[in-house]
Amino acid sequence: xxxxxxxxxxxxxxxxxxxxxxxxxxxxxxxxxxxxxxxxxxxxxxxxxxxxxxxxxxxxxxxxxxxxxxxxxxxxxxxxxxxxxxxxxxxxxxxxxxxxxxxxxxxxxxxx
Amino acid sequence: xxxxxxxxxxxxxxxxxxxxxxxxxxxxxxxxxxxxxxxxxxxxxxxxxxxxxxxxxxxxxxxxxxxxxxxxxxxxxxxxxxxxxxxxxxxxxxxxxxxxxxxxxxxxxxxxx
Numbered sequence: 061x062x063x064x065x066x067x068x069x070x071x072x073x074x075x076x077x078x079x080x081x082x083x084x085x086x087x088x089x090x091x092x093x094x095x096x097x098x099x100x101x102x103x104x105x106x107x108x109x110x111x112x113x114x115x116x117x118x119x120x121x122x123x124x125x126x127x128x129x130x131x132x133x134x135x136x137x138x139x140x141x142x143x144x145x146x147x148x149x150x151x152x153x154x155x156x157x158x159x160x161x162x163x164x165x166x167x168x169x170x171x172x
Numbered sequence: 173x174x175x176x177x178x179x180x181x182x183x184x185x186x187x188x189x190x191x192x193x194x195x196x197x198x199x200x201x202x203x204x205x206x207x208x209x210x211x212x213x214x215x216x217x218x219x220x221x222x223x224x225x226x227x228x229x230x231x232x233x234x235x236x237x238x239x240x241x242x243x244x245x246x247x248x249x250x251x252x253x254x255x256x257x258x259x260x261x262x263x264x265x266x267x268x269x270x271x272x273x274x275x276x277x278x279x280x281x282x283x284x285x
Contacts, residue, residue, distance in 0.1 A: 094273070103262050103276030104215070149215070159230070160274060162207075164214035 062087050064163035066150060072169045073140055081135040081166045083150035089128040090152035090161075095135050098147045098165065107148075108135075140170045174199040178263050178277040186285055191250040193280050195263030203266040204246040205274065206230075206238060208259040215262065221246055253284045 063086040073079050083093070089112055096104035110117045110126045110133070117124045123136040137144050147167045151160040176197040185191050195204065206218040217230030219238040227238050235257060237249045250257055261280045266272040 101279070103264070103279055104274075105276070106273040109273070159205075159217055159220065161217075162215040164212070 062152065062161055064150065064152060064161060066148075066163040067166040068164065070167040070169060072171065075141060075170055075172050077140055079137040079140045079144065079168055079170070081148050081150075081168065083133040083135070083163055085131050085152055088154075089131065090154050092153040093124075093126055093133050094151045094153065094160065095122075095124055095133075096149040096151060096162075098149060104149055137168075140168075142170050142172050144168060145170050176263060176265055176275055176277040178261075178280050180280060181278065182281045182283075184283045184285065185253050187253060187255060189253050191253050191282070193248045193250075193261055193263075193282070195246045195248065195277060196244055197263075197265040197275070197277075198244065199265060199267070199275065200243055201265035201275075202243070202268045203272070203274075204240070205264040205266075206236070206246065206248045207262045207264065208232065208257075209262060209279075210259050218248065218261075219246075250282075255284050258282060258284045 065084045091112055094109045095107045097107055098104040108124045110124050121138045125134045147165040149165040150163045153160050179194045202223050205220040207215040209215050216232045218232055218236050219230055221227050221240040224240055240246055263277040264274040266274045
């Protein structure tokens with residue numbers, strides 16, 4: 061079955077630095093890869109989607125890359141702020157069935 | 173504003189009881205999903221629906237059932253609650269097409285004693 065791995069250790073960085081989160085998967089590549097943000101006690105909120113034929117996607121301070129050879133997506137937050145502190149989830153979507161498969165998430169803490 | 177709501181937000185029940193968690197969305201989305209979230213497992217899909225009268229089993233469907241009688245609602249029923257079903261439950265909806273964004277509700281925290 062498909063496996064998704066995200067950094068299990070929390071990521072602690074200083075305000076202003078770039079945060080980089082990793083999402084690795086096994087087996088075959090998904091048609092789409094999505095990133096969500098989840099704050100404590102709340103549901104996930106969609107951030108970005110990248111297609112398998114796209115190498116990179118940007119939205120304001122966010123950047124996502126998708127490398128189907130390495131079977132990896134990287135999620136970058138530039139000029140990070142304490143308000144960026146949250147858990148970030150990657151999710152894979154395959155053409156068949158349209159169901160999302162979520163990783164466990166990586167907790168990001170940005171210190172002032 | 174359109175939204176997705178879940179009720180109750182917190183629930184304590186006893187082993188063996190039937191429990192129903194409500195999910196209501198006002199976006200008129202075709203697709204609706206139920207997930208559970210546990211430490212060490214992330215979000216796992218329980219059941220999903222692509223439209224009225226359509227329901228499908230997800231990864232962890234044993235002990236759960238859903239029904240879709242209208243576009244707005246997808247209630248999740250635990251037929252006979254077990255302690256292993258203690259979890260946080262999230263409902264989500266999306267407009268249609270596999271690449272569509274999923275919008276999540278605020279979650280229901282369920283404790284089965």
